[in-house]
Amino acid sequence: MSSDDPASGGPAPSAGRDRRPVRRLPAKQLLGLAGIVGFLATWELIPRLGLIDERYLPPASEVILALVRDFGLTAFWISVGETMAAWFLGLIIAVALAVLLGFVIGSSDFLRKATNSTVEFLRPIPSVALIPLAVLLFGVKIESSLMLITYAAFWQVLIQVLYGVADVDMVANNTAKTYGLGRMARIRYVVFPTALPYLMTGVRLAATVALVLAITAELVIGSPGLGREIALAQSGGAISGMYALVLATGLIGVLINVLMRSIEKKTLSWHSSVRSEVIV
């Protein structure tokens, strides 16, 4: 390869290399900010100009004001807490189960083959199909939420762990064997590090799904949390309040995304050689 030609990839000579990213980013971010401002302005104008009745779509300023008011209310934070508690517990249970089962199934060729059809059949079942069952078993308690969240999040993690364990380098595993590492030690030092990037991807995907199901359970079943507050606000005619809560769920979604991405990145930073191949 003769790609040492610095001009070959376009304008990438070394002189400005370290300063460029720092200088370029703000322009992009400013544009993104302009996009958000533009969106809010459009939203403000639609009801103001009467394109949609203000009773159904209040102007952005009113909704944001309502959201700011919410921030000062204990009841709002209690709802947020309830939603986040269900999200977190459901996610933890799902990850624990999936990791346990994933490593057991994944490290045995026999189990992997024998469970494949069952996994492929159970995985696409929509978790919302379990809503009536959850209601029947737990009513409007948090357990209903947990059941839905756990079911949905479990498969995301399990599949990734199974991929990850299957990806273990046979040479590395055999090397470990010849050095007399036992089964547990091999899982600890060979299998686990290989599967970790996959696991983190699974957890990130599961975290998003878990939030969707947490809100769904609250909305449809009526278990406590932001979803129920949204349904109540809607039926009670507190329209600005409803939109404010919708914005709040979006903000939580963004926070979870950012959090999960940074955790994923941190876990893998010592692992960079694997990461580039593994996560596409």
Add this chain to the structure above:
Amino acid sequence: MQPDPTPAPAGKTPPSGKTLPEVMLSVRGVKKVYQTDGGDIEAVRNLTFDLRPGELACLVGPSGSGKTTLLKCISGLMAPTAGEVLLDGKRVSGPPKKMAVVFQEYGRSLFPWMRVRENVELPLKNQGVPKAERDTLVDEALEAVGLSHVPRSYPWQLSGGMQQRVAIARAIAYQPEVLLMDEPFAAVDAQTRADLEDLIRVVWKKLGVTVLFVTHDIDESVYLGERVIILSSSPTVVQEDIVIDLPDERDQLNTRALPRFTELRHHVYEQIQLAKKGHRPAAAGSTTA
């Protein structure tokens, strides 16, 4: 022995009756400055040279001499900061129809979702060439590069050398008047490379196309070219423009064993060494380091 007498290789006047232009490709004072936040970077300072119709010229220079930049300017993929490129007398402002480019990265220049045949056919289809004519052109092109047996394969199923043959077939089928090649064999193994070099000579003779072949390999430039244009190091000017007076029929073993080949090779090598040290031709009128 030349099977087809019509093409007019280097320097010979074209047969009467056909009015070919005096100059096919003209690079006039091309300069390219990249603007980065770290300051402007002058990749190409001032390049001027002409290619006659049917000429096979090699462009060789030390790594980092802006060869690829120049090629992008010539092919219309990038606008030069100053100067201009003329193809058949017309200024190049975007990729011209009469030009085809073969890139070094064969794996990334073919469409992986298309079979070999579809890859070769696509530019023609896009030009609206009728199906029957298209089929003939594609068949001939695949035949010419020795790939008639794999039209149904995907590019990624082939070896690197074969993939580059597909890219060459695509260029041939397009019937360009100028063929630009950007270090096309830099990423294939030595044996394949020798085969492909000979293939280029054969194709060039058969089609009478004007070829500008960019390479950083001195042996390759002397073996292939009727003419070698040596570039200085960046900011680039033409260091020297020499005629390769080797016999027309070239052969990997015999040609490379000729004393004249060795002389030319030495000469080009020395010039490149000078270029690397920052030596610049007096004509360029620029500072020497």
Add this chain to the structure above:
Amino acid sequence: MKALKTLGYVLALPVLLVLLWWASTLGAVNFFVPTPAALVGKFGEVWFGPRFFTDVLPSIARLLVGVVAAIAIGVVGGVLIGSVKWLRALLEPTLEFFRAIPPPVLVPVLILLMGITDSMKVAVIISGCVWPVLLNTIEGVRAVDGVLSDSAHTYGIDGWARVRYLVLPSASPQIMAGVRQSLSLGLILMVISEMFASSSGLGFTIVQFQRSFAIPEMWSGIVVLGLLGVAMSFIFQWAERHILRWYHGQKEVENAA
């Protein structure tokens, strides 16, 4: 012999699970769990009658319309936004926010704006499913290989031909990944939109069964939703294998090297 072994692997565990289920319902009658026989009986009785036309088919039709529209909007919008650099920078943060909103909260919002109608239910599915496809398409379009793009450009492949022969195929792996997410999201939203406010449809019927404590019927409804999910997943996998054959083939070659 080998086929028999494969069949054994495929069937052994499901058969074992059904047997376990059957055995566990043998003894005392469990209110919450019907016997396999009762479930199968109810399944035919409940779903292969007039209900198939009044509840099942309309639900599936809404799901299909919604998902197809979402994919179309997502791909067209994604190609547009992904091809224009400043547009992408302008819109991406806003779109990321929309993607982060859990789609079920759109149900009450759209009921408010559109009333309880079929078009509301379709709109719920579209507005939830469009984001994964849209954002994945943008990412896929952005990542078109530079050399490939230059090649197309030098051969005069521009405009619509560029989209048709270069951009779409090149982005298709990312687009398909987005479609996969959209499909499962669409099924969830179909059910929720019917459970939350409706008088017909699969979701509505199942909740009705639960409210009237018609337990085997409720279970049979869960099975219908499960089968629907499995069917969609198989159709998707088939389509994906077909559309992305070149991609999987290429990956295999790269991994072997």
